[in-house]
Amino acid sequence: MALKCSDKDDSYRLFHHNFRKNLLNNRHLYRKLALKALAKPGIDDRLKCFPELNNDREVVFTAVGSDPLSLKHAGPELQADKELVKKAVGNDGRVLKFASEGLKDDEDIVLAAVKNYGVALLYASERLKADPTIVRAALKNNAWALRYADEQLKHDPYYVRLAVSHPYPYLDIEQCGDKKLLTIVVSKDPLFFGTLARQKWRDDEELVQLAVQGHGRTLKYASCRLRRHEPTVRLAVQQDGMALEHASPELRANKALVKLAVKNDGMALEFASDLLQDCPEVVKLALHQNPLALQFASDHCRNDPELVNIALQYNGITLQYVDRLLPGKPEIIAAAMNHVGPVALRYYQHFHNGPCASGSHDPSLIECCP
Known part of the structure; x- marks a missing residue:
């Protein structure tokens, strides 16, 4: 019944412990059940559910075929099976970790592993960590593999250059004193600059x-x-x-620079000086880029009908940042009606004691309010 149901229902757990308990006395049925369960992709570490079969070659091959990490639960003899291990590491180089010591020293196996996952070089034998062909293949896949290479190769200019030229480069901390190498790395990965501890590079x-x-x-x-x-x-x-956040206070008060920043990202208005947060020209630029920047404008600018209208035209949510008296003005009510709707406007005004609550509004502007 379990075998039949599994073809139609993926949620039917063939390898559930209650099946195992009842089927251990029927090895043929138990093995058939295991093969069926292990052939299904999408569930990790399933072979550990069948420890009695971890030396069964067909069962383990089936498990590794759908989940290479099943090699972890294979018996020692099968972890030393070259055909099986090569199949596993070719699909997931990380499982080289579970191969026998002999296969960790096998060129074919290790090469297949590092081509799939360069950092698998970590699990290779010391001899192969010094093998140029293996190390080159590992670096082509992942520059961080250099971290696990033989010490001599780790400091060899040729291999260092391969690592720093990778799209996701690696540079050992000991080599961070070389500006040429740093320049290559930072050009590919600007965030690497943040890992530099030496003050001279920060300056x-x-x-x-x-x-x-x-x-x-x-x-x-x-x-x-x-x-x-x-x-x-x-x-x-x-x-x-x-990035304006990290500029010095005097540059956050530099109008030309702040205009450039808010034109790129309106929310940068948050980091402008108080004087520039009160500058309509700067605030207008910010609102055109991101109307939510209204929240960082001065009280004076949040009372400016022109600026508020600009914000509302782009995003009605900005009504929450408008001064509590300003929504009573007809042009603001009209803009709010267009962009947040009459219900939202009435709700806002009610909780701000605005004109809609008191009745001192132009009925024509909110005639559709419920």
Whole structure:
């Protein structure tokens, strides 16, 4: 019945412990049940449910075929079976960890593993960690494999260059003193700059500018001097307006720079100086990019009908940031009606003691209010 139901119902757990308890005395049926269950993809570690069969070659091959991690629960003899292990590591290089020591020293097996998952080099024998062919294949898949290579290869310029040239580069902390290598890595992965502990690199104008052009918010890792350096901050906010948060106070009061930031991301208005949060020209730019920036404008600007209208035209939710008296003005009511609807407008005004609650409004503007 279990075998029949499993063809139609994936939720029918063939390998549930209550089946095992009753079927152990019938090995033929138990084995047939196991093969059926293990052939189904999508459930990890299923072979551990059939420990009595972990040395059965057909059963283990079936399990590994649908889930390579089943190799972990195979018997020692099968973990040393080259055909089985090669099949497993070819689909998931991580399972090299569960292969026998002999196969961890087998070129064919290890090469298949690192081609699938470069960091599987961690599980290779010491001899193969020093094998150029194996290490090159591992680095082609994952630059971080260099971390597990033989010490001599780990510091060989050729292999270091392969690692830093990878789309997701790796550079050992000991090699972070080499600016040429750092430049390659930061150009590919700007966030790597944040891992640099040496103050001299955080104050290196060329390196910092390279980082912020790729990811503006890496400005936070720059030295105080460069966060006060207008050309560097300009590059950062051009890439990501929110990088303004990490600029020096004097540059957050720089109108040209803040305009550039809010044009890129209106929410950067949050980090502008109080004076610029009160500047209609700057606030208008921010609202055109993101109307929710109204929440960071000064009280004066949140009382400005023109600015409020701009915000409401893009997003009616911004009504919550408008001064409590302003929604009583006809043009604001009209804008709110268009963009949040009469019910939402009435609800808002009711809880803000606005005109809709008191009745001092233009009936023509909210005649459709319930």
